[in-house]
Structure formats: structure tokens, C-alpha cells
Amino acid sequence: MSNKNDKLSVFISLILRHKPDVIDIKLDKYGYANVDELIDKVNKSGRYLSLDILKEIVKTDKKGRYSFNNNFSKIRANQGHSIYVEVDMKELEAPPVLFHGTATKNLSSILSDGIKKMNRLYVHLSSDTETALNVGKRHGEPLILKINTYKMNQDGYKFYLSENGVWLTDFVPNSYIERI
Numbered sequence: 001m002s003n004k005n006d007k008l009s010v011f012i013s014l015i016l017r018h019k020p021d022v023i024d025i026k027l028d029k030y031g032y033a034n035v036d037e038l039i040d041k042v043n044k045s046g047r048y049l050s051l052d053i054l055k056e057i058v059k060t061d062k063k064g065r066y067s068f069n070n071n072f073s074k075i076r077a078n079q080g081h082s083i084y085v086e087v088d089m090k091e092l093e094a095p096p097v098l099f100h101g102t103a104t105k106n107l108s109s110i111l112s113d114g115i116k117k118m119n120r121l122y123v124h125l126s127s128d129t130e131t132a133l134n135v136g137k138r139h140g141e142p143l144i145l146k147i148n149t150y151k152m153n154q155d156g157y158k159f160y161l162s163e164n165g166v167w168l169t170d171f172v173p174n175s176y177i178e179r180i
Helices: 003-017 035-044 051-060 104-113 129-137 149-154
Strands: 066-068 074-077 090-092 097-103 123-125 142-148 159-161 167-169 177-179
Touching: 003 035, 003 051, 003 074, 035 051, 035 074, 051 066, 097 104, 097 123, 097 129, 097 149, 104 142, 104 177, 129 142, 142 149, 149 159
Parallel strands: none
Antiparallel strands: 066 074, 090 159, 097 142, 123 167, 142 177, 159 167
């Protein structure tokens, strides 16, 4: 993805996950935006977006942030919303261990209070340490936490797997967290 498309992707992420009002666009209850309207309003904001560029952004996004409906008339963010949307996710039993990437500055709070969803709809967990490390780097000096999801499953916590492979849950109590 080109640097220009990277910047467009970040802007589209802002719109589809957090602030659709930035370009005065409405999302349906599932978080979908009309593609033609999105393209038109992104262009009116002084950026250039076409359907081909949008398809390229979706196809090459390393994190798999977005998905189209079957006929490419609608697009949504797969997860990471701070606004309420009904993203259809499958409830699944999580693998025995998952990982959470964060910054070292958050460690004392997490060890005290657990991992909270903060301004998002869910806590995000990764199935591998590399992904967790990359998430942690975005927030400062990275730190990887190991989550005993085997025990969480036994204790009745619910997990969901998003379309792009991110594990989601409402909260991770500190008793299931280990620093690695």
C-alpha cells in the first residue's frame, strides 16, 4: 500500500470505527457505510478516493480492518469500534492462551484492575506474540501479557473471533494475566 493509501486507510478507519460525523456519513446498525456516499464525502473532504483505491486499501490492509458486503456497495470496519455497532461475530471457545499487547506505562493499572475495553466495545487479544508486540509498540514501550484463556473459558467468560482473526472479550480480570 502506498503512503498516500496508508493515510487514506487511517482516515477511513477513523470514520468507520469512531467518528462517521467527520464527513457527515451515517453507518447502519451493523457499522456499514454506503460505498458511493463514503467515496463522495471523502473526496469532498479534500482527499481523493475511488472504488479501485478503496478495494486496494481493503485488499492490502495487513490487519484486515475492513470488509465489503457481497456486491461492494457497503463497507465496514471489522472491529475496534468506539461507537456502538452490531458486528456479527461468532462466539467461540478461545485457544488456551492468548496475548495482549500494551505499553509498559499501563502495567500497574492492568495488574491492579485487569484489562478493560476502555473506549472500545471489546478488549482485543492476539493469538501470537508478534501481533501483540506490534500493538504494544503503537502505545509506547511495548509489553506483552499472556492471558490464561483456558481458565477464562472454564469460568464462563465469552470470546468472539472477528473476521480478521482478532479475539475479543468484554474484560480480562487481573487473575488471568501474566507478564512475559
